[in-house]
Amino acid sequence: MVFVKITKIQSINDPETGEEGKQIEFVEIRKTPTKVLTPTNESRIIQEMMNQLKMMGFPMILKPEVKVPKMILFLTDEECEKLQIDLEVNKTYDLKIWKGGMQLNELHSYE
Structure with a gap:
């Protein structure tokens, strides 16, 4: 199981x-x-x-994740409809790859 984001x-x-x-460009999130x-x-x-900067209201975004380029998909509009998945930028998906196949599922919460 691999977590990917568009x-x-x-x-x-x-x-x-x-x-x-x-x-559609995906990155792997590790x-x-x-x-x-x-x-x-x-x-x-x-x-x-x-800590003092945080208390003063300066936003400190330190995400404990690394983004690694994963794959680029070229899909026709018809193929996008057949997927029956809402593909949107910044959404996170679960990508499963096995011999001869791939499965992409939208994650509703990623922690």
Whole structure:
């Protein structure tokens, strides 16, 4: 099981048939491992500064995840309809790959 997120959806035309479709770019989302470090004086000072900035209202977005390019799909509008999945940018999906097949399911909550 792999968690993927759509980063870009672009309308395209098939160069051979002229059929309208979509180019959908996915990235894999991996949780970054937490590192256990022995705190030093410098790290304590930096942590105190970060806490003060947070209390002052500065947004600190530190997501514990890494985004790795995974795949690009080229689908016709008809193929998109057959999927029966709402494909939207920033939505997260569960991608299962096995011998001879792939399955994509929308995740309603990703933690």
